[in-house]
Every structure is written in C-alpha cells, then in structure tokens.
Amino acid sequence: MSISFETEKDICVVSPEARLSIKERLEFEGGIIKLTEKGTNKILIDFSRTKYIDSSCLGVIAGFIAKLRNADGDIRICCINTNIRKIFEMTNLHTVIKIYDDRKSAVKDFVG
Numbered sequence: 001m002s003i004s005f006e007t008e009k010d011i012c013v014v015s016p017e018a019r020l021s022i023k024e025r026l027e028f029e030g031g032i033i034k035l036t037e038k039g040t041n042k043i044l045i046d047f048s049r050t051k052y053i054d055s056s057c058l059g060v061i062a063g064f065i066a067k068l069r070n071a072d073g074d075i076r077i078c079c080i081n082t083n084i085r086k087i088f089e090m091t092n093l094h095t096v097i098k099i100y101d102d103r104k105s106a107v108k109d110f111v112g
Helices: 025-037 055-070 082-090 103-111
Strands: 003-008 011-016 018-020 042-046 050-053 074-078
Touching: 003 025, 011 018, 011 025, 011 103, 025 055, 042 055, 042 103, 050 082, 055 074, 074 103
Parallel strands: 011 042, 018 050, 042 074
Antiparallel strands: 003 011
C-alpha cells in the first residue's frame, strides 16, 4: 500500500493507491493526523488510484470532518469510481462531504 501526500496551493492532497481497508487504516489515519498536527486544515483525498474503501477508512474520513471544519478548513474528495461513490451514498457521507469529479475542480473550489 502506498499513500502519497503532496501540497497544491494550501491544500494537502492525499492519494491512496489500490485499496483502503483495515490493513491500511493506520497508515492513512496516521498520515492525516500528522498533517493536522502541522497545522494543515484543508485536505483533499484523491481517489483516482483507489479501487476500494472499507468502513474503517470511511470512519477515518468522517472523523476528520468536524476537526478540520472547527479549524476553518475542510476535507473533500475527488476522482472516485462508481463503487466508491455507491459506498459514500449508502453511508450518506456524500451529503456532508463535497465530492468532485476531478482534482482540478476540487482544488479550484477549495481555494475559492
């Protein structure tokens, strides 16, 4: 499992590769925790290289919503495939997290 972290404008883009399941949860959550400890309050998760996400990693994302919004930031999602979109819809996370079709649109909207 590989997760890349890069900065675009003042947004940290997190790009998980292949799968996000219970086995990758600690790396995924730990990476985001480190970002928030450094003061990052805008996180974009780019799912263009991700084929699957399970409930443990959805929980990680949901857990950071309030924390980032309370720090005048947000967590947003882009480039999800049909299966991941269905998971976000089944859990109603799509109603509280902005989802973008592409990274460029997400970054543009994030910086306002």
